[in-house]
Amino acid sequence: MKLLLKTAIYLCLASFLMAILGVFTLKGFIHKSTIHEIDELLISHFKKVEKKIKNTANSSFIMGDLDDNPYLQGVSNTMIINPIFSDSTEIDLRENALVKIRVLKATVQSKPQNYLVTITQSYEEFEEISAKLSWGLGLYFLGFSLLLLMINFLIYRQLWKPFYEIINHLRNYQLNKSTPTIFKKETTEEFNLLSQALHQMTERISKQFTLQKEFTENASHEIQTPIAVISAELETLLGSENLPEKETNHIQKSMDSLQKLSQLNKSLLLLTKIENNQFSETEEVNLSNLVKNLLEMYQDFAEHRNIKISQEIQLNQTLEINPLLAEILIGNLLKNAIRYNQNGGNIRCVLKDKQLTISNKGDSLPFPETQLFNRFIKHPKHPEATGLGLAIVKQISEQYELKITYQFDEMKQEHTFRVKW
Amino acid sequence: MKILIIEDEPSLLLSMQQYLAEEGYLVSTANTFREAIEKVNDYDYDCLVVDITLPDGSGLDIIKELKQEKTNVGIVIVSAKNSLDDRLKGLDLGADDYLTKPFHLSELNARIKSVLRRRFFEGNPKITFQDINILPENQEVFVQDELVELTRKEYELLVFFISNKNRILSKSAIAEHLWGDSMDLADSHDFIYTHIKNLRRKLIEKGCPDYVKTRYGAGYSFSEKS
Numbered sequence: 001m002k003l004l005l006k007t008a009i010y011l012c013l014a015s016f017l018m019a020i021l022g023v024f025t026l027k028g029f030i031h032k033s034t035i036h037e038i039d040e041l042l043i044s045h046f047k048k049v050e051k052k053i054k055n056t057a058n059s060s061f062i063m064g065d066l067d068d069n070p071y072l073q074g075v076s077n078t079m080i081i082n083p084i085f086s087d088s089t090e091i092d093l094r095e096n097a098l099v100k101i102r103v104l105k106a107t108v109q110s111k112p113q114n115y116l117v118t119i120t121q122s123y124e125e126f127e128e129i130s131a132k133l134s135w136g137l138g139l140y141f142l143g144f145s146l147l148l149l150m151i152n153f154l155i156y157r158q159l160w161k162p163f164y165e166i167i168n169h170l171r172n173y174q175l176n177k178s179t180p181t182i183f184k185k186e187t188t189e190e191f192n193l194l195s196q197a198l199h200q201m202t203e204r205i206s207k208q209f210t211l212q213k214e215f216t217e218n219a220s221h222e223i224q225t226p227i228a229v230i231s232a233e234l235e236t237l238l239g240s241e242n243l244p245e246k247e248t249n250h251i252q253k254s255m256d257s258l259q260k261l262s263q264l265n266k267s268l269l270l271l272t273k274i275e276n277n278q279f280s281e282t283e284e285v286n287l288s289n290l291v292k293n294l295l296e297m298y299q300d301f302a303e304h305r306n307i308k309i310s311q312e313i314q315l316n317q318t319l320e321i322n323p324l325l326a327e328i329l330i331g332n333l334l335k336n337a338i339r340y341n342q343n344g345g346n347i348r349c350v351l352k353d354k355q356l357t358i359s360n361k362g363d364s365l366p367f368p369e370t371q372l373f374n375r376f377i378k379h380p381k382h383p384e385a386t387g388l389g390l391a392i393v394k395q396i397s398e399q400y401e402l403k404i405t406y407q408f409d410e411m412k413q414e415h416t417f418r419v420k421w
Numbered sequence: 422m423k424i425l426i427i428e429d430e431p432s433l434l435l436s437m438q439q440y441l442a443e444e445g446y447l448v449s450t451a452n453t454f455r456e457a458i459e460k461v462n463d464y465d466y467d468c469l470v471v472d473i474t475l476p477d478g479s480g481l482d483i484i485k486e487l488k489q490e491k492t493n494v495g496i497v498i499v500s501a502k503n504s505l506d507d508r509l510k511g512l513d514l515g516a517d518d519y520l521t522k523p524f525h526l527s528e529l530n531a532r533i534k535s536v537l538r539r540r541f542f543e544g545n546p547k548i549t550f551q552d553i554n555i556l557p558e559n560q561e562v563f564v565q566d567e568l569v570e571l572t573r574k575e576y577e578l579l580v581f582f583i584s585n586k587n588r589i590l591s592k593s594a595i596a597e598h599l600w601g602d603s604m605d606l607a608d609s610h611d612f613i614y615t616h617i618k619n620l621r622r623k624l625i626e627k628g629c630p631d632y633v634k635t636r637y638g639a640g641y642s643f644s645e646k647s
Binding site: 217220221222224225227228229230231232233235236238239243245248249251252255256258259262263266269297298300301304324331335338339384385386 | 430432433436437439440474501502503504505521522523524525526527574588589591592593594600602603605606607612615616636637638639640
C-alpha cells in the first residue's frame with residue numbers, strides 16, 4: 001500500500017472521529033449555555049411578577065393572564081419555596097409535538113397569602129439551532145479535511161518526484177560500472193539527506209568492491225608467480241642430460257599436477273570474476289559462428305576418439321553477452337560432451353530458435369543429478385578435471401538469465417544440455 | 422641477438438635467462454622498473470621480455486616509452502594477469518605477444534623466435550633445420566625442395582619442435598602450444614602421440630632421418646643427434 005493511501009486512511013479516520021466528537025461537544029456546550037440564559041430569563045421574569053404581586057393589593061387581578069404563564073397559585077403563608085428550576089415537556093400546538101421547556105417554581109411572600117409562581121419557557125428552538133450549528137460545523141470540518149487530503153493527493157507526485165528519481169537511480173546502479181551516484185540538489189531537506197547518505201554509501205561500497213577486485217586479482221597473481229617458478233625449474237630439470245627414467249617420471253607427474261593447480265586457480269579466479277560482475281561489457285555475439293568455430297577447434301579431440309559430431313546450426317543466431325563468457329560457456333559444454341563421451345560415440349549439436357542443445361552418449365551420472373552444477377563435483381573416472389566447468393557454465397547462465405537444463409535419456413544413454421534465451 | 426628480460430621474481434628470471442642463453446642469445450636482465458628503463462635507454466635490444474607487474478612501476482609504461490622512440494624492438498609480455506584488458510592494452514601499445522604465467526620456457530622461446538623472425542627477416546623469413554625448410558608466410562614445409570603436406574597442427578608442431586631443437590619438450594608444453602586453453606581435453610597422452618607419429622611418418626617418407634626422439638616419461642625432442 002502506498003504511503004499516501006496509508007496516511008489518507010489514518011487522516012480520514014481521525015477527522016471522522018474528530019468531527020463526531022466535535023459535534024457532540026459543541027452541542028453539549030451550546031445546550032449548557034442555552035439553559036443558563038433561559039434560567040436568567042426566567043429569573044428576571046419572576047422578579048417582574050414578584051414586584052407586581054407586592055405592589056398590587058388584589059391578587060385576583062394578576063391571575064388573569066390568558067396562557068397561565070406565569071401561573072399563580074395562592075398558598076399558605078408558611079410555605080416558602082426558593083426558586084427551583086426543572087426540565088419538562090409540553091405539547092406545542094403548532095408543531096403538535098412534545099417540546100422541551102424549562103420551569104421555574106418559587107413563592108412570593110405576600111399578604112394575606114403567599115403565591116407559588118410557576119413560569120415556563122420553551123427552549124426547543126434553541127436546541128434545534130444548536131443541533132443544526134453543531135452538525136453543520138462537523139460537516140464543514142470533514143469537508144475541510146477532505147479538501148486537505150485532495151490537495152495532498154494532487155501535490156504528492158510533485159513532492160515525491162525526487163524520491164522516485166533516487167529509487168530509479170539506485171535501481172540502475174551497477175557496482176562494476178561505477179555509475180555516478182550524484183543526485184540533484186532538491187528543495188526538500190529530507191531528500192537531500194537521503195541522497196547524501198546514499199552517495200556516501202555507494203562511494204564506500206564502490207571503494208570496497210575495487211579493493212576486493214584488486215585482492216582477488218592480486219591473490220591470483222601471487223599464486224601464479226610461484227607456480228611459474230616451479231614450472232620453469234621443473235622444465236629446466238627435465239632438460240638436463242642423462243636423467244634416469246624414474247626421476248623423469250616424478251618430474252613429469254609434478255608438472256602435470258602443477259598444471260592442474262594453475263588451471264584450478266584460473267578457474268576459481270574466473271568464477272570470482274563472473275560473480276563480481278567483472279565481465280560487464282556485452283555485445284551482440286553471433287553464436288552460430290562461435291559454435292562452428294568451437295566445433296572445428298575440438299574436431300581433433302573428437303576424431304581421436306572416433307566421436308561423430310552432427311550439427312544443425314541456424315544462421316545468425318545472436319545473443320547479447322560478453323564474448324569471452326559466451327566462448328567459455330559453449331566451450332565448456334562441448335568439451336564435456338567430448339570428455340564424457342564413449343569412444344566411437346556421437347555428439348549432436350543443435351542451435352536454432354534461441355536454443356542450443358548439446359547431446360552426447362555416455363554412462364549415467366555417478367552422482368545425484370542435483371549436484372551436477374555444483375563446484376568440485378567430479379566424475380570418479382576423470383580425476384584430472386577441475387570440477388568447475390559446469391559451475392562456471394551455471395554462473396554465466398545466471399548472469400545473463402539463460403535457462404539451462406539437463407536431461408538424461410536412460411534408453412539411449414544420452415546426456416542433453418539445453419540452453420535457452 | 423640481444424634480449425632484455427624484465428621480471429621481478431629472481432628465480433623465474435634466472436630460469437628464463439639460462440634457457441634463453443642456451444639458445445645462443447645475449448641475455449640481460451632487470452628486476453626493477455628503474456633498472457629496466459635505464460637499460461632500455463642505454464642499450465639496444467632486439468627483443469624485450471616484460472613482466473607487467475613490477476614493484477616500482479608497470480611494464481606497460483616501459484613499452485610506451487620504447488614505442489615513442491620508434492625502435493624496432495620485439496616485445497613479449499609475460500603477466501600473471503590473464504585479463505583481457507591488460508592483453509589488449511599491451512598489444513595496442515605495440516607489444517608483439519602476450520604470455521600468461523605460468524608458461525613453459527619452450528613456449529616463451531618459440532614466441533621470441535617467432536617475434537624475431539617477423540621483425541628481422543621481413544619478406545624472407547625462413548626456418549631451416551638440416552634438410553627441412555619452412556616458409557612461415559605460406560605455412561609450407563619443404564624437405565630437399567619437396568613439399569610436405571602437413572595438417573595445421575602438424576605444421577605448428579614442427580615449427581615448435583624446431584624452435585626448441587635439441588631440447589626435451591614435455592607433453593603438456595606441446596599440448597598447450599597446439600591447443601591453448603582447450604589443452605585440458607588433450608589429457609590422454611596418446612592423443613599427442615598420434616599427432617607426433619603422423620608428423621614423423623610424413624617427414625621420414627620424404628627422406629628425412631628420424632629427428633623425433635622419445636624420452637620416456639619426459640616427452641619428446643627434435644634433434645639431429647641420434
